[in-house]
Amino acid sequence: MGCACARDHATDERYERLEAALKEWAGRPGALIPALHRAQQIFGYLPEDVMIRIAEALDVRLAEVYGVATFYSFFSLKPRGKYTIGLCLGTACYVNGAAEVLAALEEALAIRPGETTKDGLFSLSVTRCLGACGLAPVMTVGEEVYGRLTPAKIPGILARYREKEA
Amino acid sequence: MPRYRANVLVCAGAGCLSCGCRPVKEALLAEIDRQGLAGEIRVIETGCVGRCDLGPVVLVYPEGVFYGRVRPEDAVEIVREHLLKGRPVERLLPEKETGRIRELSELDFFRGQVRIALRNVGLIDPTSIEEYIGRDGYAALAKVVTEMTPERVIEEVKRSGLRGRGGAGFPTGLKWELTAKAKGEPKYVICNADEGDPGAFMDRSILEGDPHSVLEAMAIAGYAIGAHQGYVYVRAEYPLAVERLDHAIDQARAYGLLGREGLFGTDFFFDVEIRVGAGAFVCGEETALIASIEGHRGEPRPKPPFPAAAGLWGKPTVINNVETYANIPPIILRGADWFAGIGTEKSKGTKVFAMAGKVKNTGLIEVPMGTTLRTIVFKLGGGVPEGKEFKAAQVGGPSGGCLTAAHLDLPMDYESLRDAGAMMGSGGLIIMDTSTCMVDVARFFLEFTQDESCGRCTPCRIGTKKMLEILDKIVAGEGTMEDLAVLEKLAGMVKSASLCGLGQSAPNPVLSTLRYFRDEYEAHIKEKRCPAGVCRALLRYEIDPEKCTGCGLCRRVCPTGAITGRPKEAHAIDPALCAKCGVCYAKCKFGAIRKQ
Ligand SMILES: Cc1cc2nc3c(=O)[nH]c(=O)nc-3n(C[C@H](O)[C@H](O)[C@H](O)COP(=O)(O)O)c2cc1C
Ligand code: SF4
Ligand code: FES
Ligand code: FES
Numbered sequence: 179m180g181c182a183c184a185r186d187h188a189t190d191e192r193y194e195r196l197e198a199a200l201k202e203w204a205g206r207p208g209a210l211i212p213a214l215h216r217a218q219q220i221f222g223y224l225p226e227d228v229m230i231r232i233a234e235a236l237d238v239r240l241a242e243v244y245g246v247a248t249f250y251s252f253f254s255l256k257p258r259g260k261y262t263i264g265l266c267l268g269t270a271c272y273v274n275g276a277a278e279v280l281a282a283l284e285e286a287l288a289i290r291p292g293e294t295t296k297d298g299l300f301s302l303s304v305t306r307c308l309g310a311c312g313l314a315p316v317m318t319v320g321e322e323v324y325g326r327l328t329p330a331k332i333p334g335i336l337a338r339y340r341e342k343e344a
Numbered sequence: 345m346p347r348y349r350a351n352v353l354v355c356a357g358a359g360c361l362s363c364g365c366r367p368v369k370e371a372l373l374a375e376i377d378r379q380g381l382a383g384e385i386r387v388i389e390t391g392c393v394g395r396c397d398l399g400p401v402v403l404v405y406p407e408g409v410f411y412g413r414v415r416p417e418d419a420v421e422i423v424r425e426h427l428l429k430g431r432p433v434e435r436l437l438p439e440k441e442t443g444r445i446r447e448l449s450e451l452d453f454f455r456g457q458v459r460i461a462l463r464n465v466g467l468i469d470p471t472s473i474e475e476y477i478g479r480d481g482y483a484a485l486a487k488v489v490t491e492m493t494p495e496r497v498i499e500e501v502k503r504s505g506l507r508g509r510g511g512a513g514f515p516t517g518l519k520w521e522l523t524a525k526a527k528g529e530p531k532y533v534i535c536n537a538d539e540g541d542p543g544a545f546m547d548r549s550i551l552e553g554d555p556h557s558v559l560e561a562m563a564i565a566g567y568a569i570g571a572h573q574g575y576v577y578v579r580a581e582y583p584l585a586v587e588r589l590d591h592a593i594d595q596a597r598a599y600g601l602l603g604r605e606g607l608f609g610t611d612f613f614f615d616v617e618i619r620v621g622a623g624a625f626v627c628g629e630e631t632a633l634i635a636s637i638e639g640h641r642g643e644p645r646p647k648p649p650f651p652a653a654a655g656l657w658g659k660p661t662v663i664n665n666v667e668t669y670a671n672i673p674p675i676i677l678r679g680a681d682w683f684a685g686i687g688t689e690k691s692k693g694t695k696v697f698a699m700a701g702k703v704k705n706t707g708l709i710e711v712p713m714g715t716t717l718r719t720i721v722f723k724l725g726g727g728v729p730e731g732k733e734f735k736a737a738q739v740g741g742p743s744g745g746c747l748t749a750a751h752l753d754l755p756m757d758y759e760s761l762r763d764a765g766a767m768m769g770s771g772g773l774i775i776m777d778t779s780t781c782m783v784d785v786a787r788f789f790l791e792f793t794q795d796e797s798c799g800r801c802t803p804c805r806i807g808t809k810k811m812l813e814i815l816d817k818i819v820a821g822e823g824t825m826e827d828l829a830v831l832e833k834l835a836g837m838v839k840s841a842s843l844c845g846l847g848q849s850a851p852n853p854v855l856s857t858l859r860y861f862r863d864e865y866e867a868h869i870k871e872k873r874c875p876a877g878v879c880r881a882l883l884r885y886e887i888d889p890e891k892c893t894g895c896g897l898c899r900r901v902c903p904t905g906a907i908t909g910r911p912k913e914a915h916a917i918d919p920a921l922c923a924k925c926g927v928c929y930a931k932c933k934f935g936a937i938r939k940q
Binding site for chain 2: 207208209210211212214215238242245246249250251252253266267268269270272273274305306307308309310311312313314316321323324325326
């Protein structure tokens, strides 16, 4: 992960996948956002050289690529942790105590929303309604969804992921 | 499904997924296999059944038995007792005062409902086009394409009285007519599945539980206005919806119901593509959404021209909400008169509400327009839990307003809600009890809209920021009565001078809480007190000497050493040292600590 040789395009299969995605989208109207989505899926975030390549392949100005990538909160220009934690701060979750759960997450991870832990394991972000309001408060860790959260449940959930890595 | 003796439906909506429905399904499959029943009993995943608070939910058909809070360990019993011996597992049936209930239809929650948009959600396997077709799916499209002229289709939708379910309540038939008549080729059909209201999830449930209904309706719209291409714009937070929709599009193409070939032997064809959003609330606004599909920053532009005249790539475009589309096939099949017979004079049909917050039964409900708030909250919702009192309901999300106990008999329709200072919006309904602070809620919504303002126009960008600063002051106990006056003035300004609906409606939660709960604002300002006990800076923790047993637990857990007292004697909190963390309040076993 994240080694310095990432720029060695010839040996990095991620760039091959990027090229394949760009081939699929090039020339199609409104291709920029789908292309950014694919790139972020492949790289986990949007590295600068990738944005340059996208601009080139889709024939849009780099400023436009950058402007779009920064407008949408879903796109990240910084590397993210292995697991992105998305705590819902939608209305239902808020009314049911999501603010206290957020405080517990910040304490357990020692980071604030938008940051990544030193070990590169977790990134913390707050999101809007995840559509599971019936089980508020809710959060996602990677692909998994956790509902009926309380501050007390947080350490146990995080420990599961830490153990997986250890 | 004649081949199977029983169908086991495992709800795989977002709520049930988050409390572990997948392991339940695995366990059921494993036990069914072990008992050699794989050929007789089928297990399928469905969209949200509606009672997310009882998740994971499992339904067993043909009987329609409803099991709630099922654990993987329960699978063995369900299979051996119910599926083998025909004896439902009593302990997993939801409780009611009158005893346990067996069937879905016996729950009050389902009894008051009329399910049109949600007709298939939770009942069919959303990954199977055959099941959709088995329930009259694509019959409306066939009827339209082979028996009706585009004008007749538009006339039918107009006569049904259907209005947009995504926010503004614009008459759908009229929108289609305007787009059909507009000059410009090609035309487009868009489905708005951005579902921005943080607390609403009906669109998600429809897409995940019945994706074909939306595709079918989009094709019908395409036929009516003369378009051959549709786009569904789904928010990025809904990956499962994207997956189900993607699968549904592939299936429909394989069946020749979508694609570049003529449908049902005619030369009308229609195809659909998915576009995934990227986390911007303002992209739910139609012109911003169009900009986003075009690949740009999702910034709204002034209207007119409306999308009906100049939409996607400058061409005439129909854009409707998911729930609006889901109503279309039944209207075509059962007729405009049937639909117009449901609801109120000006608001026809049903509305899906996403009920959450401080209410016993949370989940999705679909009721006739004009149903009262009381019926929704108390009959279907089961009232407020923990014996607390109903205080308010926020309708319409961050663009809407609150309703109070005085509005319990208000019919929920577009006009009544607007007159009460709220709005239908997409149908998010958040119930609040006496432990909710209305000033804090107003601040929450404003923080949301302020954060989501695209920044294009000054009144919205700066105005909401200034308003938020004032609210921050008030909840911190530093507000003045002058602040309140400025707040109201700013609200009026942002409302009237902003470019798009986001800014124009951003002050609504503040204005409506000021209208109905002004005393709470004043308590924060004049008495430096938060009546609901929420705003941290204004909290005071006290020990009731009558109830305190002197156990000393609070003294030991207090991180700042603010609590003193001798064993077996009443303790006390030093307000100067108290950090208001609430640990003592949470730990006290005797309820001796008061929060004010
Ligand atoms: C800030 C803002 C956000 C909106 N978000 C949504 C949304 O998430 N979903 C939606 O269907 N409509 C949303 N709308 C309304 C759309 O602009 C548009 O009116 C609607 O999609 C039209 O479809 P309908 O007539 O079927 O309701 C939003 C409007 C504004 C101003
Ligand atoms: S009102 Fe707000 S969200 Fe709408 S265009 Fe102006 S700045 Fe953007
Ligand atoms: S508000 Fe958190 S899931 Fe809907
Ligand atoms: S998600 Fe299962 S009942 Fe709503």
